[in-house]
Amino acid sequence: MTGNSSNIKQSSPWYNLILHLHPGKVRISTLDFKLTFGLGGMAALLVVIQVFTGLLLKFHYIPSPEGAYNSVLNINDGLLFGKLAHNIHHWSAILLLWITFLHLLRVFFTGAYRKPRHATWIFGMLLLVLVILSNFTGYLLPWDQLSYWAVTICTSLLQYIPLIGSPIKEALLGGNEIGSVTLSNFFNLHTGIIPLLMIVMMGYHFWRIRKAGGVIVSDKNAESALVDTQPNLVEREFVVALVLLAFLLVLSVLFDAPLRERANPSFSPNPAKAPWYFLGLQELLIHFHPFFAVVVFPLTLLIGSFWLPYIKLSDNNHGIWFLSDRGKNAGKFAAASGFIFTIFFIAVSELLPDPETVMKVVPSIITTGLVPFIIIIGTIFLYMKFLKKKFSLNRSESIQSIMIIMVMSYTVLSLTGIFFRGEGMKLIWPWMI
Ligand code: HEM
Ligand code: HEM
Structure with a gap:
């Protein structure tokens, strides 16, 4: 196929726009x-859709505690x-959020x-x-019970970050409680600073x-044939975009965005839960000292992710999903063990007496923080040694197995938070919530 057979002419402004995003020719293997x-x-x-619909909403949304809820009702019904x-x-x-995460995994x-x-x-x-921050700042804007209390919970976690946590919390909230300054801060971050940063970073990306x-x-496939970007790549992208748009439209016609009663600062719902993407973190908080749940675990993960590209890997298995059959089998094994281990951990933590009450003299940061942290890291380390030996894994495959264990573990923690926590965040069956 050549560019001449396509419906976008090479002299048209659309073709010029495409050339800003793509080179004129791409390797045929990248079209798979x-x-x-x-x-x-x-x-x-999806970011473009968010900016477009966000700007439409902005015409009618009122960023004040008195006006926000009614303006959303007006957007919905008027x-x-x-x-x-x-x-x-x-x-x-x-x-x-889902697609970005899946993209990260791919x-x-x-x-x-x-x-x-x-x-x-x-x-x-x-x-x-x-992406997480735009979701989080947007969460508060409807100003209903769900959003008010979810944001209260999440911002209260900031105080566990030593030195900078409390000043950040105060600056963000404009005081100690969520109020008009908080809403205005969230609104400005949500509709100004975050989208701007996002667009700049996407350009760099x-x-x-x-x-x-x-x-x-x-x-x-490195030397596979070069083909014209338009229509070969552009038409494929167009089909994906249309399917996504159709799916989004059907979803939005069939299911309304949840909107509870207006926010009431003096009445906290029980249980008060964080937004779904932070529920795994809220679940960690039930089992660990807050410093470890809010600072040590997320920071370890973040440092690990930034360090990842600099780990020396001698194997040349890029561009291949899951590398070898051994890698695939180890992946399945890791998924199953991450699932079982996390459920086992939640059950043990629930059934065993609280270490803080048993060992009153030892500070809780040690009994419910440092000790379980070392046990978990040690277990993962030993388990990885076992997996590596059992499946003769190379380094990339071992790193993949660690990732699978962590993703599975966070999924189980989140599902527990969403479906199995009731009043007072006690464990209950989903049909009893
Ligand atoms: C990646 C970008 C964005 C994400 C992930 C996002 C996310 C959200 C979320 C989750 C809500 C709460 C809606 C609900 O559940 O009821 C919201 C509300 C809102 N967003 Fe965004 N947003 C984004 C970009 C923007 C932009 C660029 C603007 C405007 C310039 C905007 C304006 C608004 C307004 C005015 C509301 C309040 C009205 C409402 O709740 O519908 N958003 N956003
Ligand atoms: C708003 C969020 C994001 C957007 C819009 C975005 C967009 C894209 C696009 C269009 C591509 C090329 C096509 C493709 O791989 O599907 C790409 C590639 C890439 N993205 Fe993202 N991305 C986002 C988030 C992320 C995240 C969270 C990561 C990982 C931490 C990431 C890392 C990469 C890398 C390393 C590539 C190069 C892949 C390759 O060469 O095969 N991106 N991104």
Whole structure:
């Protein structure tokens, strides 16, 4: 196929726009859908949708405690297509989080975090942080019971960060409690600073992808034939975009964004839960000392992610999903053990007496922080040695297995928080909530 057979002429402004995003020719091997699943492109489209629907909502949204809730009711019930715009903004935000995370996993499992893609990975991590922050700051804006108390819980966690936690909390809230300054801060971050940072970083992210010579391919495919980007790549991207848009539209027509009663600062619902993406963290807080749950675990994860591209790997298995059959089997094993281990941990922590009451003389940061942290890290280390030996894994495959254990573990913690925690955050069956 050549560019002449396409419906976008090479002299048209659209073609010029495409050339700002893509090179004129791409390797045929990069067109394989299973290489990227189109996830990065989907994330980019969802950000555009968020900016577009967000700007529409901004015309009618009032960022004050007196006006916010009513303005959202007005958007829903008083405006032509207002509810649709609100629903699209809501579902697209959730999809964006999922798609960005899946994109991270695809990049990780095809080894695309290594040089020369290290900066793309690191800026990708920053983009993920921004996606989470835009979801979080948007969460407060409807100003209903759900959003008010979820944000109260999350911002109260900031105080466990030594030295900087309390000043950040005070600056963000504009005092000790959520009020009009908080809403205005969240609104400005949500509709100004965060989207701006996101657009700048996306530009850099895309530039780095081109600088690295396009998406990663295996060595076997490195010299595959070059074909015209338009229509070969552009038409494929168009199909993915249309399917995503259709899915988002159906979701938004069928399911309304949740809106509870107006926020009531003097009545806290029981249980008061964080937004779903932070529920794994809230679950950790039930089992560990707050300093470890809020600072040590997330920081270890963050440092590990930034350090990842600099780990020396001699094997040349980039551009291949899961590398060898041994790697795949170890992955399944790791998923099963992450699942069982986390459930076992929750059950043991629930059934055993609270270490703080048994060993009153020992500070709780040691009994419920340092000791369990060392036990967990030690167990993972020994378990990885066992996996490596059992499946004769290379280094990349071992790192993949660690990632699978962690993702599975956070999934189980989150599901426990969502479905198995009732009044007073006690463990109960989902049908009793
Ligand atoms: C990646 C980007 C964005 C994400 C993830 C996001 C996420 C969210 C979320 C989760 C909500 C709460 C909606 C609900 O559940 O009811 C929200 C509300 C809102 N967002 Fe965004 N948003 C983004 C970008 C923007 C932008 C760029 C603007 C405007 C310039 C904007 C304006 C608003 C407004 C005015 C509301 C309050 C009205 C409502 O609740 O529908 N958002 N956003
Ligand atoms: C708003 C969020 C993001 C957007 C819009 C975005 C967009 C994209 C696009 C369009 C691509 C090329 C096509 C593809 O791989 O699907 C890509 C590649 C890449 N992304 Fe992202 N990305 C985002 C977040 C992330 C995150 C969270 C990470 C990882 C931490 C990441 C790391 C990378 C890397 C390393 C590549 C190069 C992959 C390769 O060469 O095969 N990105 N991104």
